[in-house]
Amino acid sequence: MPPKSASPFWPDHPVPPEAFAGREKEIQRLLERGIVPAMHEHPGAVFIEAEYGLGKTSLAQYVQTAARTRYGVPGLYVSLGTAETPDELGRRILRALEEASSVDQEGFGARIADLLKDLLPDRIQLTFFGVSVDWHRLTSQDFAAVRDVQGMGGVLRRLLGLKTKNGQRSWPAMLLVLDEINGIAKMLWFAQWLKGFIDFVAIHRIPVFLVVCGTPQRRTELIHAYSSVGQVFDVLPLSPLDASQTRTVYARALASADMTGDAEAIDLMVTWSAGYPRIVQIIGDAAYWRDKDGHVSREDVRLALDDAVMEVGRRFVDHQIVDALHSKAYRGILAAMAGEAWQRGRLWGSPFYLRDLRAMMPDMPDYTVRRFISRLRALGAVVPDLEEGRGAFRFSHPMIEAYLSLMGQSLVTPPTVARRG
Ligand SMILES: Nc1ncnc2c1ncn2[C@@H]1O[C@H](COP(=O)(O)OP(=O)(O)O)[C@@H](O)[C@H]1O
Ligand SMILES: [Mg+2]
Secondary structure, three states: OOOOOOOOOOOOOOOOHHHOOOOHHHHHHHHHHHHHHHHOOOOEEEEEEOOOOOOHHHHHHHHHHHHHHHHOOOEEEEEOOOOOOHHHHHHHHHHHHHHHOOOOOOOHHHHHHHHHHHHOOOOEEEOOOOEEEOHHHOOHHHHHHHHOHHHHHHHHHHHHOOOOOOOOOOOOOEEEEEEOOOOOOOOHHHHHHHHHHHHHHHHOOOOEEEEEEEOHHHHHHHHHHOHHHHHHOEEEEOOOOOHHHHHHHHHHHHHHOOOEEOHHHHHHHHHHHOOOHHHHHHHHHHHHHHOOOOEEOHHHHHHHHHHHHHHHHHHHOOHHHHHHOOOHHHHHHHHHHHHHHHHHOOOOOOOEEHHHHHHHOOOOOHHHHHHHHHHHHHOOOEEEOOOOOOOEEEEOOHHHHHHHHHHHHHHHOOOOOOOOO
């Protein structure tokens, strides 16, 4: 076994297409009901809606690759990150163009480089890899070309070769991805921009398919800001991966690192991760580093689970919540909940009930159970489920649920099993 160098897991990044698993239906829908119609001059827009860590970016990027290889449709991926103003939107789009100019320098990249040369004649330098923009010299005027709807429409027309009336299209269509709309979603101007953009490409039949990625909360904010934006999107919600998709992630990653795993060990990872893509990757990565002989055993996975609990707690969960769970009684409750969730195959985000907690732990004083709930409520980890009525609760965020559930499971797992080999 050579020394470990690069993990085949992607706990911190969108998964690259070769390690991507599952989501077949979603991919098919995006290609057949988004890309293909756009190629026939029926532009459209989809909102990929899911909580953080469920795989929105990975899916959008996978579809970008698939559109390119299967249909010859190039894409532009724009991360809006912390953008809040129209200028910043313009800047992010220009950045995405700059980046894309270095890919595929014969075809689409070269077209983008030409476009940037025209848009920003004395603000760019030609480099070995496409063009590079002098960011510090850009002024608000420089963003104008992409910041407003007409400008952006014109840019897309040029990229596609539609600038002249009888211009031959150079590419059958284009995919435009707007990711990470967090900062911008509640801005009225952005909601209007989106609606205006989608209307503009529809009226002018510009062959573009728009994909926007965000959480349910962001979509609500958008609609709240400007209600008619709700009508122009199809919504594509993402759920956790199912067990067989999750198994594929592990099998593919291990094989790509020339490793193997006990079926039982892989089953444990599948169960513990509950198919939540970020947790799938965090557990896999921890198991990769725990393993010493190229064969992931049950014991490797058990140790990896403890690492994963630490990792998730440290990175994604408020330390007050982590601290609150030092109490032995609270850990007992979590272990019972995890065991129950296992048995019932309870879905992420589904409610749990005070009466069930009590029934699970008949020996635990009632006030301990109640205090557990109110402590987690005070910390914002648990919220009452109003639809289900009194005594029903749910976790405020899947990452918190994942953490609490991992923690619970690490407590119920039988200790050390003899190591293979
Ligand atoms: N289909 C998939 N197969 C394997 N891993 C995935 C898949 N989708 C997402 N992941 C992994 O899950 C994590 C979250 O993915 P990401 O695309 O960044 O989610 P989001 O954009 O919704 O926050 C990353 O670590 C990524 O590598
Ligand atoms: Mg993302």
